[in-house]
Amino acid sequence: MKNLIWLKKTVLILVLASFTVACSDDDEVSAQGTTITDLAIASPALSNLVAALTAADGDLPAVLKGAGPYTVLAPTNAAFETFLDGRALEDIPSEVLTQVLLNHVLNGKVEAADLTGLNADGIFYASTLATGAKANTQMSIYFETEGGVEFNGYSNVVDPNIQASNGVIHVVDAVIDLPTVVDFALADDRFSTLVSALTADDSFGYVAALQTANGTNPAPFTVFAPTNDAFAALLVDLEVTGLISIPIPTLQTVLELHVVPGTNVLSSELAGLDGQAVPSLGGSNITIQASPAGIIGPGNDTTLNPIVIADVQASNGVIHALSRVIR
Missing domain, CATH: 2.30.180.10 (FAS1 domain)
Structure with missing residues (x-):
């Protein structure tokens, strides 16, 4: 923190x-x-x-x-x-x-x-x-x-x-x-791989969901957005050559871990949530760590996914960029 x-x-x-x-x-x-x-x-x-x-x-x-x-x-x-x-x-x-x-x-x-x-x-x-x-x-x-x-x-x-x-x-x-969280992801080239992942399959519906106006379920959102470098590291870890090589069910599960619906959590509020498990879009819990700031994924892996860009505030939520993909 x-x-x-x-x-x-x-x-x-x-x-x-x-x-x-x-x-x-x-x-x-x-x-x-x-x-x-x-x-x-x-x-x-x-x-x-x-x-x-x-x-x-x-x-x-x-x-x-x-x-x-x-x-x-x-x-x-x-x-x-x-x-x-x-x-x-x-x-x-x-x-x-x-x-x-x-x-x-x-x-x-x-x-x-x-x-x-x-x-x-x-x-x-x-x-x-x-x-x-x-x-x-x-x-x-x-x-x-x-x-x-x-x-x-x-x-x-x-x-x-x-x-x-x-x-x-x-x-x-x-x-x-007034920008949505999707607008910022589209504008910032550092999230271009994330955009490709979100649109990899028409059945996901993530883009439409993340454009939901504030105050309308499931908005607002706290989005933990992996950078392009984070996705590049994931592909190396998985020993695959591109997003297309990741099975769609696996990719969908991974993406759902990066969105917490119904809340707009600022970096200044992380200290109060240190160690707390919060439900992600897919239902699995992710754990917030305040210092150093980041997210720990579900399961037995306690690896920290660090926040490297904080508080990109949109009209329907907030984005914090991660240097690792939660999985």
Whole structure:
């Protein structure tokens, strides 16, 4: 647990440090005294964003006039048209639209170069102002900067580093909807083998189940997601050449061990669950270990499956990445 806490503190320090990095003169495209809201109102290309901010919560434009600093991922008008898909803003419940818009706001000032630096340090997630599946949690957002900045696997920055007096705007080409645990697995290439395993047989139905909205049985979920390296090690242990060589019943049993339905367990709560056995999706119990943080599988094998990435918070659950496959 100490290692996990140290990891989280280190990530926080790095993120906070990145917020203080000043931009170059070449990046400054607006007057220093103009707020994020002022810039959005003044830009015809962001008129749909302004309309959405007003329709969702009348306080949001005022919030983005505040001291901040904030980082706003501002969808273009075309991005909103695609998102609405023929609907009017009034067709979307105000509380839902509010959360979607808050999912485009980060606390602090984060420029494109800062995100690139964080990726270089192995950090691929930040937190938005939207609320996750658990009360008082912030939604995670995945970012990847190879070939340009991209959020959650599909929303690309098309105009970065627009400077405001209270932060920075990055214009993006797609509205970033509230992500499920499946969305994060699809976005993060480190889980590509897991996605292949989940979709190896149509009868599994895991993808559809893990997209269940929060509050609807069996959501929320705590997902212990093996990385690609974890699956590669499993194949070596089993002396097989690929997932296709693992019998479907065996693969299904293994996958079910990695999902705990009906709960959203954060890393900060692991200490209180140390040594406890909890039922997985398939019914078999897995045991939580707090320090070092990880999961012990069922049966006589007491090998620890360590947590290496903690608290990827989605709208319907949370993901903790494992460096070993539970079995």
